[in-house]
Amino acid sequence: MLDLGSLLQVLSWGLLVGSIYMLLATGLTLIFGVMKVVNFAHGELMMWGAFLTLLATRLGVNPYLGMLGSTLLVGLLGVAIERWGFRPIRGTAKINEIFLSIALILILQNALARVFIPYFREYAQIRTPYATEFFDLGLLNLRYDFVILLAVAWAIMLGLWIFLFHTAPGREMRGASQNRVGSMLMGVDVRRIDMLSFGIGAGLAALAGSLYGVVNPFSPYAGTLPAIKAFAVIILGGLGSVKGAVVGGLLYGVVESFATFFLGGSWRDATAFVLLIVVLMLRPEGIFKEGG
């Protein structure tokens, strides 16, 4: 069973899942970098993204077009959450932010379940027009969707890179992430940057959710675990580091995929945490330090 073909299949699956983790983790790390807040409700934003895309496909819109809409909508929701949720508790105990994001999980998850369950029962999957088409690469069969998914994920990452490194708001965002007070003194309105980064983070979560929904059946509760893993990814990569989120996300996807293949399904989640613990024993602040 240990032939090159199946190894390649496992690797490609890992890269695929890793790209979804990468999008989730990048959103989390952008938010953390600027606001020093970890939004545990990231997985719920993700599932709202998947759900809105699902609705769009049911209305006859191409799913990859629908994703744009759901990304935008959930991004706006993120802006609202920052403005009326996290901003008021800024400066109180750190644990309060975890508390608030747990409250947000309850609200977002059950609000979604309330509209989801009556129509879709337990699980739904986003159907694409290319669901049955394959690229046959000899050793490896790749679904069209997987290729499109990878292309979308990486195009978005490229766009984000251009935004962060070649536009004025992107520069301000990196500045606020490196030194908040310094940015304020330079005349940057960091509160606007907070809203912007939360909006982009939430949008990335929605996109990750939509892609997840194309690959897997999802339920309103399916976002919790991926979000926690995305959190583990940004810890692994170094909090606040986008580079860390990309490397960590892909590494996580691949390691998980191989662990499932070699050790069996019940080790899938635990192996990822073993990796995290080993890395943190060696580098207590992650692979790339904060602000990279």
Add this chain to the structure above:
Amino acid sequence: MPAVGAGEPRHRRRTLGIALGMALAAGLPLAVIRELFVLQILTFVFIFAIYAQSWNLAAQSGQFSLGHATFLGLGAYASVLAVDRLGLPPAVAMFVGPIVPAAAGLGIARLCLRLREWYFGMVTFGFTAIVQVLVVEQFGWLTNRWDGVDAARLWPAGLSVEHVAVLNYLSGLALMVGTYLAAAAMTYSRSGLAFSAIHDNELVATVSGVDVRRHRLMAMGLSAYLAGLAGALNSHTLTRHISPGIFGVEDSIWPLLYTVAGGLRTPEGPILGTLVVRVFWEWALRSLGGFDSLILIGLALALIVTFFPRGLYHLVTRFAAWLIGRATRLAPGAR
């Protein structure tokens, strides 16, 4: 915030007063409550207040665990299996079993000595996932894998359902008050001051001569023991069964939720928080049901943290101070 002044008589009096008040306030209604489910909900509150207290103890030394379910679950498993395999009586196993999570807590704290804040939280969370797989796969012969193990009842056979419910209630109450006294004694002792110092700034604490390593280990060891005790008590009284589901995300979130709502780093906060949140939760579930109740609970929690970021107990102390201030001002000849 824990007030400074180790072992002051004022603190001792206040703590004893509150403990007595809790025992009375919870003991007296026994004479009138006849609904079993009310007793059960309150027993649940007591047990989870112990659990929240244990989490708070670790948090006092700056170790914000996101994986306390590890200790809750290990305590339950160890105690239940000690009854099953070693033949210990449940009342003894309940106190011996938690040595296992205490050892695990020491080990995890030792591994995490260099980690802080999020890094610490995530690793503790990771250990829960790892312990779950170990319990299911490596110790499957002992733990019956995903099916879990039935737990022996704390009380001898032959008692009526009502008597058992009352005894469960009383034992939960007694252990909660005991844990409260222990936690308060800890908070106001020299070690409590060391915990606080480590929480506020580990570097400054080290420079001031606090043995950070020893105190972090001590806090986690104690905390894990108490969490294990709560788990053992829970499985011998309420759930009567233990399965790997206990190593889930939810059971790690509860103590954080209860403690922060009640008041972080105070011995009273975890108890008040557990009581208020849990009773509100049960009320919402019963009156609204399903998704709406959970949305409402989420909104209520968000409001609590927005308007009372220091927890509900802070509100109580402020109200008490206001009352006392008013009374002294109104008393004749006060000036």
